[in-house]
Amino acid sequence: MLLVWLIVYRVLLLIKQTRAVQMLSGLGILAITYIVSVWFEFATINWLLEKFFNNLFVIVVVLFQNEIRKALAHIGRNPFFSSVSVVEETQVIEEIIKGAVLLSQKRLGALIVIERENPVEDSIEIGTHIDATVTSELLNSIFLSTSPLHDGAVVVKGGKLLAAGCFLPLSKNPNVDKNLGTRHRAAIGISEETDAVVIVVSEENHQVGLCVGGQLTSDLDMPTLRQALYSMFGLAGMDVDAERKFA
Structure with a gap:
């Protein structure tokens, strides 16, 4: 029983802050509608939803094919625990914070x-x-305007800078601010499809932004950015010590 709950917990972590949550909400609404149609004897709606739920397995596979593929890849590539220590994780986050602030000061996107x-x-x-x-x-050298990699994104994985010059999917959300440029739309896009934390530095107004779950927060100073990142990576309470140590 404990193993079952562990699997459910890991699945919830994998789909958290992705589009899968929205699709699950939609399925939940349909399930409630089906119960209501049975209760009030809405024959047509009941018949349609019965046909829908009879093919639910196929529908779920089609709807969640990306999430299923990512989950299987995640299980194959990553254990349930991280090989990066808290100290190493703190150092990586601090280097990212310093890099982002320095890029902002240099007016580099x-x-x-x-x-x-x-x-x-x-x-x-x-x-x-x-x-x-x-x-x-390294972050500053990558995003220099003379660097061949400066137009893309860098990906940090497992405490390492995995790749640079990466191209991200743009957000398809029609409600995104029309004044946002390609860089910010890409930050929102990848955070909509995954649970990644994305830091974006504007070349125009040199503001540092943070994007998670399709939500962009702009104009962050170093203490605010540090507090947000430490909270997201389960290091809450260490940000004060880090601010003193790395200041």
């Missing part, structure tokens, strides 16, 4: 994707594999 539970490789076009230690200096 940047897009930094930090993978969490959902693998991002299936949703992006991988550019140049780097597999290097994450440092603020």
